[in-house]
Amino acid sequence: MQGDEPLIDPALVRRCAELLADRRDCVMSTAAHPIAELADFLNPNVVKVVLDAAGRALYFTRAPVPWWRDGFQAGVSALPVPAPLRHLGLYGYRAGFLRRFPTLPPAPLEQCEALEQLRVLWHGERIAVHVAAHGPGPGVDTPEDLARVRALFAAAAASA
Numbered sequence: 001m002q003g004d005e006p007l008i009d010p011a012l013v014r015r016c017a018e019l020l021a022d023r024r025d026c027v028m029s030t031a032a033h034p035i036a037e038l039a040d041f042l043n044p045n046v047v048k049v050v051l052d053a054a055g056r057a058l059y060f061t062r063a064p065v066p067w068w069r070d071g072f073q074a075g076v077s078a079l080p081v082p083a084p085l086r087h088l089g090l091y092g093y094r095a096g097f098l099r100r101f102p103t104l105p106p107a108p109l110e111q112c113e114a115l116e117q118l119r120v121l122w123h124g125e126r127i128a129v130h131v132a133a134h135g136p137g138p139g140v141d142t143p144e145d146l147a148r149v150r151a152l153f154a155a156a157a158a159s160a
Contacts, residue, residue: 005089006149007137012130013090019130020092026056026128027097028120031090033132034083041079045141047087047115049129057127060087060115086135091117097125 012031020029032049040046044062052058059065068080093101107122109115120127140146 004140005136006140007152008088008090009136012088012132012136015130015132016090016092019128020094023126023128026126027094028117028125028127029092029130030057030117030127031088031130031132032085033088033135035079035086036083038076038079040086041084042076049085049087051085051129051131055129055131057117057121057129059121060113060117062113062115085129085131087117087129088132088136089139 016029016031020026023029030049032051035041035046035048041048041064047060047062048065049060050058050065064076064084066080066084071078071080101120104119104123107119109122110118117127137152138145138148140149
């Protein structure tokens with residue numbers, strides 16, 4: 001799990017581990033959830049993932065995808081249907097792939113988007129994605145996000 005998702009539920013971590021055990025066709029697992037807010041969809045700090053019919057990642061991006069061609073003709077004012085998916089900073093790896101990953105050359109798209117999981121897809125490997133019903137709470141991508149999460153921890157400590 002990446003440190004920028006401090007509010008991830010341990011059950012979600014367990015589900016990603018189970019998914020990797022169940023999906024022998026994938027070298028990694030991760031998680032996503034439907035995006036509910038237009039601002040998150042448009043935010044480049046919120047990474048989006050597009051899946052295939054088998055629940056494997058096709059692409060990760062900072063851009064608003066899928067692009068709802070007919071719905072966005074007059075400007076982006078609503079979310080596409082079905083809801084786009086926000087990628088969560090949680091990864092499960094097969095041990096052999098984890099040893100091999102650092103030896104793979106960086107992918108051009110990885111360098112463009114600054115998303116290391118694109119290296120996996122570039123080199124022809126598959127990533128299984130668990131779609132959770134909702135997100136884990138705010139992630140930490142900016143100083144403002146950090147302040148918000150610190151406030152949540154302080155409020156929880158004060159009420160304990």
